Amino acid sequence: MRWIVGDIHGCLEQLDRLLETVGFRPGEDELWSAGDMIGRGPDPAGVLRRIRELGGRAVLGNHEIGAFMTWAGLREKRSLPLDPLYAATDADDLFRWIRDLPVLVHLTTERGVRDAWLVHGGIRPGWCDLTAVAARLNLVPRPLDAFRSDELMFAAFARCCTPEGGYDRFTGDPGDCPKGTRPWDDYYEGRSLVVHGHWGRRGHYRTETVLGLDSGCVYGGRLTAWCQDSDRIVQVPGLID
Numbered sequence: 323m324r325w326i327v328g329d330i331h332g333c334l335e336q337l338d339r340l341l342e343t344v345g346f347r348p349g350e351d352e353l354w355s356a357g358d359m360i361g362r363g364p365d366p367a368g369v370l371r372r373i374r375e376l377g378g379r380a381v382l383g384n385h386e387i388g389a390f391m392t393w394a395g396l397r398e399k400r401s402l403p404l405d406p407l408y409a410a411t412d413a414d415d416l417f418r419w420i421r422d423l424p425v426l427v428h429l430t431t432e433r434g435v436r437d438a439w440l441v442h443g444g445i446r447p448g449w450c451d452l453t454a455v456a457a458r459l460n461l462v463p464r465p466l467d468a469f470r471s472d473e474l475m476f477a478a479f480a481r482c483c484t485p486e487g488g489y490d491r492f493t494g495d496p497g498d499c500p501k502g503t504r505p506w507d508d509y510y511e512g513r514s515l516v517v518h519g520h521w522g523r524r525g526h527y528r529t530e531t532v533l534g535l536d537s538g539c540v541y542g543g544r545l546t547a548w549c550q551d552s553d554r555i556v557q558v559p560g561l562i563d
């Protein structure tokens with residue numbers, strides 16, 4: 323079974339509870355994170371280690387990008403909850419792993435269930451050939467300046483946008499998008515399912531072609547996972563202050 327987990331944000335206990343709830347079998351089942359494994363929550367290093375020890379993978383979220391830029395000396399430190407990660411004895415190893423994570427991934431399957439594209443933020447208007455976009459975004463090794471490319475930033479940061487792909491740091495409800503912008507998925511015309519995180523205020527939702535997995539775990543909402551094989555959603559309670 324392939325499980326895709328929404329924004330974890332350092333909530334290791336909730337991740338472990340979710341894995342236990344779905345009966346995750348290491349070595350047999352496959353684990354993906356929709357990005358923002360870290361940031362805001364209590365145990366960023368623990369979450370990264372857990373995902374790696376289970377052979378899991380992830381797409382880059384904006385919090386991984388920010389943390390990496392800080393670690394690489396390209397940005398000032400902004401987030402105290404990430405201090406334990408920067409101080410971890412295996413920080414170099416964890417950040418090397420983050421650096422080369424993909425941004426846009428086609429999760430194909432031979433089991434007769436629906437293919438899906440996984441991205442943290444969204445699909446930019448005008449991206450028709452997602453395979454070509456993914457080839458541009460998923461560079462290994464990723465050059466440092468690639469972290470600032472317009473395409474990578476959109477994929478990891480956007481919520482509402484203009485028809486031309488302009489966006490700002492809006493974090494509110496989809497119905498309150500700034501003037502001239504709409505949720506990015508309003509412009510999405512592909513037929514493949516897109517699975518994404520990043521929009522905690524929107525919560526878990528699903529349309530014919532889009533599946534949102536960020537249900538605000540770190541804000542006391544829920545941690546949500548989708549099983550691609552069985553098309554099943556499982557949720558566990560989020561962080562309680």
Ligand SMILES: [Mn+2]
Nearest residue numbers: 358383384520
């Ligand atoms: Mn995010």
